[in-house]
Amino acid sequence: MFLYKQILKFLFNQRELALLGDQLKKKISPKYLNIFFVLPFLFHLILPIIRIINEPFKFVGIAPFLLGIILNIWSLRVLMENTTTIDFNAITTNLVTTGPFNFSRNPIYLSGVIILLGIAIFLGSLITFVFPVVLLLIMDKFYIPFEERKLEGIFGDEYLKYKQKVRKWI
Numbered sequence: 001m002f003l004y005k006q007i008l009k010f011l012f013n014q015r016e017l018a019l020l021g022d023q024l025k026k027k028i029s030p031k032y033l034n035i036f037f038v039l040p041f042l043f044h045l046i047l048p049i050i051r052i053i054n055e056p057f058k059f060v061g062i063a064p065f066l067l068g069i070i071l072n073i074w075s076l077r078v079l080m081e082n083t084t085t086i087d088f089n090a091i092t093t094n095l096v097t098t099g100p101f102n103f104s105r106n107p108i109y110l111s112g113v114i115i116l117l118g119i120a121i122f123l124g125s126l127i128t129f130v131f132p133v134v135l136l137l138i139m140d141k142f143y144i145p146f147e148e149r150k151l152e153g154i155f156g157d158e159y160l161k162y163k164q165k166v167r168k169w170i
Helices: 002-011 014-027 029-038 039-046 057-081 107-123 127-157 158-164
Strands: none
Touching: 002 039, 029 039, 029 107, 039 107, 039 127, 057 107, 057 158, 127 158
């Protein structure tokens, strides 16, 4: 992670990174990143490289897969119960701090990474472990900063206090 940050700092300054993230967010909705749930299967079939997890241990991947699904459903349900949007580009109407948002500011993104980790464990080939890491980095560097600036603009101090209390991921 440290090397990744150093490379980004070398290539872009903080302002350029923020602008790049804003442009990426406007052009590429996070729902397009659902391709990440297909890519591990394709790469596992095409480029399996090294199998690092074999049977019966690969079945351990079912637990994080199901945990990610449950976290995603729970997060979406809490958003709907609080009558706020689940559309990433729409204006947020309520700051939700209950349910999974009580321990993660980004439980939907977190659920995606956990699901991908479960898929990677289940498939067992080394190449599949790249996808949860890449998704986490894309979300962390481009999408989350954009959304946090948007929420700070809408909710001000209330969101800043929430940010201090609840971690970005877990």
